[in-house]
Amino acid sequence: MTEESAHYWQHPDLPGVDLLRAHYVRHTFGKHTHDSYVLASITSGVEAFHYRGGLEVAPAGSVALVEPDRLHTGHAGVPDGWSYQVLYPGAAQIAAVAAELGAAPGSPGFGTAVVQDDELTRLVLQTHQAAEQNQVLAASTLLRLALARAVSRHSSQRLVRPVSGSGLEAASAARDLLASRLEQPPTLEQLADAVGARPFPLLRAFRDAYGLPPHAWLTQQRVRTARTLLDTGASPADVAVAVGFVDQAHLTRHFRRIVGVPPGAYRRARKNVQETIGRSPAA
Template identity: 50%
Template sequence: MDLLKARYITHRFSRHVHDGYAIGVILSGVEEFDYRGARHRAGTGNLVLVNPEHVHTGHAGEPGGWAYRMLYPSIEVMADIAAEVTAGRGTPYFPEPVVSHPHATALLRGAHDAAEHGDGLASSTLARTAFGALLRHHADHRPADARPTKEDRAVRRAREILHERLVDPPTLEDLARAVQAKPFTLIRAFKAVTGLPPHAYLNTLRVRRARGLLDSGTPAAQVATDVGFTDQAHLTRHFKRIVGVPPGAYQRAGTYKTAL
């Protein structure tokens, strides 16, 4: 599980999604973010709970910016914990993006501190305990999906194609042709389902893959080529917009991991 600690003043996160959960503790200041059609504010002591594959942004909500600690548990980890502590099945869902839970906040800060000091057992124990508390008090079952339409099926296939072709993506016209849709119809449907147009979704996928390669020690210049960016500067621009730090800083010291 990735963990991140950072302080931002002028940085603005572009619209992006995570394949797992994004759970943050606001240490100081105020973060504002757009999420599920509304603007939210999280201040000192608040917890931010973002569900998988939900588009969101992020920027300072006051001149001094904000500092936070983030944890990114996978869907599988959260579903496993939910099955233990709530007897629930399926993917947990947090209906409220900003909550107050002092006990969970203390546990998550402790998990971060333990991971920084290399104590994996303490970190994973504290993180799981915190996630269990959040699931018991703040989670619900994921809303049932409506019966898929023809456009939904086209978007699902288009997403699959973009996953398969990070390095040599099709043009919009070719993508639309492959899923038997008109280009403008596909753009509209894709954004309705994912919150992003196809090209922005592709860049999110590339950054997601880049994080994994950087974690494995691959040099940033090679990562840029491997995920389909034209050069390292192109990777850096998109990586910083989504992750919040440049690839080199991310690889050196920007994140650390704990096993769950």
């Protein structure tokens, strides 16, 4: 791929975070700084950049971590260039996540500029995907998990997990709120605020209580509700809108993953069973 492309944007439900998806071949970044952190997941090729007095090389599958106000550059490390997806979280966001994880006050630094961390890579990419699909709860949750992963695994500060209660009451209240707002779920931050908790402790308590993070539980609940609506004869297209999926294709993907068959096939099979039962002779 020789054509260069770049899409730099913000999602309204991820305040204070810029996002960049780009492919560069000839483009070079001169010496510059950011007032935010940089979490750059390299998806193909190699990026090279001067940083903290040395040359860093970030191949595909790695994540580049740059601190605020640190002078750095950027250029292709191979002739074909590099592609990446980048999160630019503000210093206050990283500091808040670090505090929830038990770090000392202040903005943490990263001991290594380029890390091999498959989980962090996955979280950065999934945050982008969820934001692009306007899945606000998933995007805000995945962002929080990505920041927590970066801080907990790669911060140069020592973290001590804070002692807290079980959080079951907050998790239960959050579950009930999500169940009532399938079509327009809150972000993780809004959900935590609504139940009087902080985002990361709520996320941890919710996962402990129900086995899934809130956005994954929401997807399961949407599919569960979709099944009920399909049983009444509603069309998959109408059901997708009713339970908050982007479109029928979005419903189909998750429905098939959880139920095992597409919603149309499920609806037809259920209709046949109900018709058969209706024709059964009385006892």
